[in-house]
Amino acid sequence: MRDAAFPEKFYREGQHSYFDGVELEALANQYGTPLYVVSETIVRARCAKLREAFIQRYPNTRVYYASKAFQTLDMLRIVHEEGFGIDVVSGGELFAALRAGIQPANIIFHGNAKTDEELRAAVDARVGRIAIDNLEEIFRIEREASRTGTRQAILFRVTPGVDSHTHRFISTGSLDSKFGIPLEQSETERYIDALRACPHVEFLGLHFHIGSQLMENTSHLAALNIVLDFAARLSKKYGLAVRELNMGGGFGIRYLPTDRVPSISEFIDPMMAKVSEWSARENLPMPHCAIEPGRWIAGEAGITLYKVIATKVIPGIRTYVAVDGGLGDNIRPALYEACYHAEIVGTSPDAPALAVRAPQTVTIAGRYCESGDILVRDVTLPEPNPGDILALFSTGAYCFAMSSNYNRVPRPALVLLRDRSARLSVRRETYDDLLLREI
Numbered sequence: 001m002r003d004a005a006f007p008e009k010f011y012r013e014g015q016h017s018y019f020d021g022v023e024l025e026a027l028a029n030q031y032g033t034p035l036y037v038v039s040e041t042i043v044r045a046r047c048a049k050l051r052e053a054f055i056q057r058y059p060n061t062r063v064y065y066a067s068k069a070f071q072t073l074d075m076l077r078i079v080h081e082e083g084f085g086i087d088v089v090s091g092g093e094l095f096a097a098l099r100a101g102i103q104p105a106n107i108i109f110h111g112n113a114k115t116d117e118e119l120r121a122a123v124d125a126r127v128g129r130i131a132i133d134n135l136e137e138i139f140r141i142e143r144e145a146s147r148t149g150t151r152q153a154i155l156f157r158v159t160p161g162v163d164s165h166t167h168r169f170i171s172t173g174s175l176d177s178k179f180g181i182p183l184e185q186s187e188t189e190r191y192i193d194a195l196r197a198c199p200h201v202e203f204l205g206l207h208f209h210i211g212s213q214l215m216e217n218t219s220h221l222a223a224l225n226i227v228l229d230f231a232a233r234l235s236k237k238y239g240l241a242v243r244e245l246n247m248g249g250g251f252g253i254r255y256l257p258t259d260r261v262p263s264i265s266e267f268i269d270p271m272m273a274k275v276s277e278w279s280a281r282e283n284l285p286m287p288h289c290a291i292e293p294g295r296w297i298a299g300e301a302g303i304t305l306y307k308v309i310a311t312k313v314i315p316g317i318r319t320y321v322a323v324d325g326g327l328g329d330n331i332r333p334a335l336y337e338a339c340y341h342a343e344i345v346g347t348s349p350d351a352p353a354l355a356v357r358a359p360q361t362v363t364i365a366g367r368y369c370e371s372g373d374i375l376v377r378d379v380t381l382p383e384p385n386p387g388d389i390l391a392l393f394s395t396g397a398y399c400f401a402m403s404s405n406y407n408r409v410p411r412p413a414l415v416l417l418r419d420r421s422a423r424l425s426v427r428r429e430t431y432d433d434l435l436l437r438e439i
């Protein structure tokens with residue numbers, strides 16, 4: 001278990017709070033709030049850790065960054081520089097990845113409902129792999145690849161039927177899931193027949209992803225057993241070699257100071273041992289292995305700064321602290337009851353210093369017109385005051401990416417931190433931006 005300081009790279013010196021060497025109150029003053037703050041230093045350190053624990057430790061391995069977690073042109077370039085491929089799930093993510101200069105061969109295209117336009121764009125761009133999620137897709141790819149006179153490499157994304165012990169909205173590997181191909185014999189034969197009928201589709205291997213934010217390795221290992229059995233069956237019964245095995249993402253991160261998560265090696269090493277034992281036991285070649293983490297790379301690298309707008313005491317019930325953001329910039333608490341840690345990192349000039357304030361258990365409410373827009377329930381802080389700056393930690397994944405303009409609130413700016421300085425990576429939306437598409 002990893003037990004390093006949390007939040008990583010956050011510290012206080014006197015009255016000031018810093019993240020990755022940059023003073024947070026000054027950032028809020030310069031760029032406004034809410035503000036996404038992402039430490040490039042942490043992102044790169046995480047990439048280095050993945051190289052060390054996976055790519056350098058095991059031959060023929062590859063990391064694809066699941067860019068749905070947090071996709072900006074800067075982020076794509078950073079993970080590309082770190083040597084990783086990119087997982088995209090839409091025409092828009094593909095477009096941005098190509099615009100960021102990612103070589104198509106390093107892109108894997110996912111999705112359970114890829115449109116004709118998206119499949120055409122993927123085949124035309126010559127993406128390295130398409131992960132197939134249903135039978136028709138094989139024929140649709142055949143059509144596109146034969147039109148361009150190419151062969152498109154594919155993986156079967158399979159559903160191992162494993163309960164992944166995470167919130168049901170981020171669990172994907174159980175049998176009743178909209179994602180992936182079921183492993184029943186009758187289904188398998190239909191897929192094999194389709195492959196035989198589609199000479200422009202090249203079967204490379206298998207992919208599975210069982211869920212997100214997994215805090216132990218047991219589900220990955222259970223899923224791997226099932227997928228490896230299937231791989232042996234494909235090889236021996238149908239002569240279909242699994243040359244590549246993509247084991248997805250889902251590796252948990254810390255959201256709360258009390259969270260304990262396995263190190264990345266505690267996920268990877270037993271999985272790689274299992275694949276290698278399988279290869280020896282079945283007398284089948286070791287497939288090239290890949291993983292596809294998103295949250296693990298971006299999550300703890302991000303924090304969000306908010307300004308406290310108002311406080312409201314409901315005697316005997318709770319105290320609400322309303323901030324200038326909420327579900328428009330972070331929908332995760334409302335969507336699947338995600339929990340966050342918060343701290344006050346800047347104080348209003350009119351309010352008492354933190355050191356003299358009494359601790360108070362409060363609920364941090366967002367500004368959006370939904371009762372469910374609660375960012376943190378029951379966090380103990382030095383009595384918050386309007387004008388204070390609040391930080392929410394571990395917001396680097398699935399916050400910016402899932403942001404919306406509900407209530408016509410402009411989406412926040414995003415700054416990247418590196419070498420103790422900040423640079424604007426995404427500007428704040430304006431009211432004019434909000435009307436841009438209206439005719």
Ligand SMILES: Cc1ncc(COP(=O)(O)O)c(C=O)c1O
Binds near residue numbers: 211292295296
């Ligand atoms: C196919 C696939 N790969 C990778 C990921 C990344 O998951 P995580 O961010 O939990 O690592 C997801 C997330 O939903 C996914 O669906």
